[in-house]
Amino acid sequence: QSALTQPPSASGSPGQSVTISCTGTSSDVGGYNYVSWYQQHPGKAPKLMIYEVSKRPSGVPDRFSGSKSGNTASLTVSGLQAEDEGDYYCTSYAGSNSVLFGGGTKLTVL
Amino acid sequence: EVQLLESGGGLVQPGGSLRLSCVASGFTFSSYAMSWVRQTPGKGLEWVSGISSSGGSTYYADSVKGRFTISRDNSKNMLYLQLNSLRAEDTAVYSCVKDVRSSTSRGTFDIWGQGTMVTVSS
Numbered sequence: 001q002s003a004l005t006q007p008p009s010a011s012g013s014p015g016q017s018v019t020i021s022c023t024g025t026s027s028d029v030g031g032y033n034y035v036s037w038y039q040q041h042p043g044k045a046p047k048l049m050i051y052e053v054s055k056r057p058s059g060v061p062d063r064f065s066g067s068k069s070g071n072t073a074s075l076t077v078s079g080l081q082a083e084d085e086g087d088y089y090c091t092s093y094a095g096s097n098s099v100l101f102g103g104g105t106k107l108t109v110l
Numbered sequence: 111e112v113q114l115l116e117s118g119g120g121l122v123q124p125g126g127s128l129r130l131s132c133v134a135s136g137f138t139f140s141s142y143a144m145s146w147v148r149q150t151p152g153k154g155l156e157w158v159s160g161i162s163s164s165g166g167s168t169y170y171a172d173s174v175k176g177r178f179t180i181s182r183d184n185s186k187n188m189l190y191l192q193l194n195s196l197r198a199e200d201t202a203v204y205s206c207v208k209d210v211r212s213s214t215s216r217g218t219f220d221i222w223g224q225g226t227m228v229t230v231s232s
Contacts, residue, residue, distance in 0.1 A: 003154070034216040038155075045205065045222035046155070057220065089155050091217035097169040099145070099157040099217040 004029065004090055004102035011108040012080045020105045022073040022090030028100055030071035034093035037066055037075045041086045049088075050075060077107070085109045112136035112221055114206045119226030126196050130226055132189040132206030137221070140164075140184035143209040145219065146191045148202035148228075158204070159191060163212040174200075196230045203227050 005023040012018035022029065022037075029035060035053045038046035048057050050066035053073060063078045073092070077084050090102040118130040130146070145160040159180040160169040168180050179192040189206050208221035 003156075032216075034218070036218050038219075045224055046219075047222075048218065048220050051210070051218040052216075091157070091219075093216040097160065097167075097214050098171065099160070099215055101147075101155040101157060104154040 002100075004092060004100050006088075006090060006102040006105045008103070009106045009108065011110055012077075013110045014080050014082065016080050017076060017078045018080060018107065019074050019076045020088055020090075020107065022075070022092075022102045024071050024073075024092055024094075024100065026071055028071075028092040028094040029068065029073050031095065032093045033068070035066065035068060035073040036091045037064075037073075038089045038091070039084075039086050040089065046089060080109050082109050114208065114221055114223035116204065116206050116223045116226040119204065119228045121229045121231065122196055123232050124197060124230055126230070128193045128196065128228060130191040130193065130204055130206075130228070132191075132223060134187045134189065134206075134208070137208070139182075139187040141212055143211050143213060143215050144182060144189045145207050145209060145215050146180060146189075146204055147207050147219070147222075148200075148204045149225070150202040156202075157215075157217070160209070160215040161189070162214065167214070169214070193228065196228075198230050201228060201230045 037050040040046040054066040146158040203225035205225040206223040207219040
């Protein structure tokens with residue numbers, strides 16, 4: 001089982017939109033609607049931002065949205081704000097009671 | 111306040127063992143599946159092991175299968191991870207995480223502990 005593939009970095013200016021991809025295979029991302037996204041600030045624990053591809057937990061701004069097409073899931077952050085800067089990780093259920101993480105994407109707000 | 115607090119990390123020689131503990135508070139511990147996730151600067155996050163709410167089902171990443179054992183004591187709100195035959199590549203911060211489901215984890219972790227550092231080195 002290999003980690004899911006994410007771009008190492010992404011960036012955007014305040015107010016813009018940015019999309020982070022998470023690519024797997026038909027055995028994980030493509031095979032199940034169990035993709036989650038986490039935001040992590042330096043020195044802090046990850047925070048759940050999106051689950052089951054596109055659902056937002058209570059308290060997460062609607063500027064964060066998720067989608068999936070084939071073996072690639074995406075996280076879109078609209079109306080970028082300074083506090084959105086941080087590391088973002090995707091996860092996917094990979095069958096056989098296992099979970100895979102992506103390698104992480106560092107989002108910079110310019 | 112919903113909280114997970116890990117302990118038990120430290121420096122251990124290759125081939126050695128450690129037992130990590132995690133105490134949960136602020137939620138009905140016995141109703142949720144739990145997992146351990148580790149994080150290294152170079153390799154990011156990695157799911158290590160999961161356990162169902164009852165403790166009757168356990169799951170492991172291939173990288174730790176046969177070496178690590180997850181368990182829980184619902185009467186004490188405690189989660190454990192026994193680490194045996196440790197290797198240098200097991201060096202990481204190990205965090206206890208709460209799943210939103212009661213049975214098998216699907217990778218939806220809504221509560222995270224701050225983690226405990228495990229260093230494997232001679």
